Amino acid sequence: MKKVYIFSDGGSQNNGGKEKDKEVLGSYAFLLVNEDKKIIKEKSNIFHDVTNNQMELFGFIDAAITFLSNYNFKNKNKYQIVVYSDSQYLIKGITEWMPNWIKNNWKTASKKKVENVDLWMIINDIVHLPTNLISFKFLWCKGHNGKSTSINDDYVTFFNENCDSLCTKEIMDYNSPNKLYILQDFKEVLAVRRDALHKVLQIFQRR
Numbered sequence: 350m351k352k353v354y355i356f357s358d359g360g361s362q363n364n365g366g367k368e369k370d371k372e373v374l375g376s377y378a379f380l381l382v383n384e385d386k387k388i389i390k391e392k393s394n395i396f397h398d399v400t401n402n403q404m405e406l407f408g409f410i411d412a413a414i415t416f417l418s419n420y421n422f423k424n425k426n427k428y429q430i431v432v433y434s435d436s437q438y439l440i441k442g443i444t445e446w447m448p449n450w451i452k453n454n455w456k457t458a459s460k461k462k463v464e465n466v467d468l469w470m471i472i473n474d475i476v477h478l479p480t481n482l483i484s485f486k487f488l489w490c491k492g493h494n495g496k497s498t499s500i501n502d503d504y505v506t507f508f509n510e511n512c513d514s515l516c517t518k519e520i521m522d523y524n525s526p527n528k529l530y531i532l533q534d535f536k537e538v539l540a541v542r543r544d545a546l547h548k549v550l551q552i553f554q555r556r
Contacts, residue, residue, distance in 0.1 A: 350427040353389075354382040355412045356508040357434055358492075359404025360516030362524075374523060375399035375535075378515035379412035386504050390415060395519040396535040405436040406468040407539070408512075413475045414542050417483070417549045422556060430485050433505055435492030435513075442469065443476060443487050471543055480553040 362374040378393035392411065396404075409432060416430065434440055447469060450456065455463045455470070463469055476485050490505050492513065500507040522528050 350429055352384050352429050352431060353416060354380075354508070355409065355416070355430060355432045356380040356382065356505075356512050357405070357408030357412050357432070357439075358509065358512035358516050359401055359406070359408050359436065360513070360520060361399075361401035361404065362520050364401045373398050374520055375401060375404040376516040376519035377404040377408035377411070378512045378519070379408045379415075380508050380512060381412060381416055382508060386500060388508075391515070393515040393519050394538075395523055395530070395532060396538070397532050399535050402436075402438050403465055403468065403535070404516075405434065405439050406442075406465060406472065407535075409434065409439055410468065410471055410475065411542060414546050414549070417475075417478075418545055420483070420549070422552060425482060425556075427482050428484070430483065432485060432487045433490045433509060434487075435490050435509055437489060440487050440489040443472060447473060467539070471539075471546065474546060474550065478553055479550065480556070482553075 357379040358377065360376045363371040364373070364375075366373045374395060374397060376393065376395040379391075380388050381390035383389050390412075392415070413430070413432075420428075432440075449458070450463050450469065451473065453460075455466050457463060490509050492509065494503075494506045494510070498506045498510065523530050523532075
């Protein structure tokens with residue numbers, strides 16, 4: 350079985366819109382890393398009017414769909430995807446909370462609708478692929494644990510800090526007077542990625 354790593358992160362500016370004179374922005378980033386600890390894909394983006402938690406979830410969603418969309422169905426290699434994130438919301442949500450949410454028809458223990466349920470439903474489809482060729486392992490890692498860490502000293506911290514830096518850079522670049530940004534609509538981007546996942550699911554079902 351081959352192994353690939355996902356490192357993802359989310360960031361925000363004025364999360365929740367508490368500062369009335371400041372734009373509400375969210376950024377995410379992910380890295381796909383192979384067994385040799387080489388980055389095979391790097392991506393980051395920024396959106397208006399999204400929360401930090403939405404970006405934490407979408408970072409994993411986009412990374413997973415990117416990998417699955419490029420999976421070689423001819424070779425049928427088995428992969429374990431090891432997901433690292435410093436977001437307890439993402440890791441505990443998948444490993445602890447989501448099974449109960451599903452049993453309760455996407456309601457919390459207090460009978461309230463699960464927040465960000467549209468994203469969680471996509472994550473549920475990803476982690477329950479109709480195949481034994483792909484499996485997932487979810488691990489929490491400590492955030493902000495050393496920007497100067499080298500890949501040889503601690504590859505998990507190294508790649509996680511890289512993701513954090515990419516998120517920060519998106520927001521800094523957007524706020525720079527020398528940059529011109531035309532931001533995509535998050536709901537539209539999410540719809541495109543959802544469609545891409547559905548196409549992958551259909552292929553797995555036929556195999």
